Amino acid sequence: MFDPAILQSGQYHDWLVQGLILSLQLTAASFVLALPFGVVIALMRSSHSKALRGIGASVVEGIRNVPLLAHLLFWYFAFPELLPEPLKLALYDSHPEAICAVIALSLYSGVHMAEDIRSGIRAVPGTQLEAARSLGLGRLASVRLVLLPQAFRISVPPLLSQTVNLWKDTSVATVIGAAEMMYQAARVETATFRSVEAFTFATLAYLTVSLLISLAAALYARRFPVRTS
Incomplete structure (x- = not known):
């Protein structure tokens, strides 16, 4: 005979795993949208056009x-x-909680990434663009082929740090009912009163993923030390 307690325990485990998977999906989807958004804003803020710089600054602030x-x-x-x-x-027929969470997280993380990318752009010596232009490259080609690759390389460690923040920020999505990890941990705690197990799982999951991303940042920094001259 099946033990209902064991069956329920498996169900609660599934809830936590589903929450972990959704948190990872929110992080990945938001990162994919936040990074190009951050690049655009960083280029606007680094533009020679006063209007573009003003728009970029207004968006960030x-x-x-x-x-x-x-x-x-x-x-x-x-x-x-x-x-x-x-x-x-x-929208209401297509998981609105997850969609709206991704929009908010993408914009919020994107402007912080923009500042990191802008710092990377400013760290690239101006002579790099001058050399590219002297070789016959246009301004857009110089930015795409010379400036951005170097800026990205410089920006990778802080961008990975922003990814850690993005991963942790997914926990706030519980307030709009997104069934991510904190939502599911609270759900398990409400159903079983086993708060220690539920929130220990969530805490260790956040800690593990954060440490893995931080380790990747440290390994990258060691493997590719920044050289801007």
């Missing part, structure tokens, strides 16, 4: 000076109300 919690609540509760009815219904 407008996003990073608002708490992540406020971003999540805005995108989940307010943003859908601004959409046309067909798009609103389509």
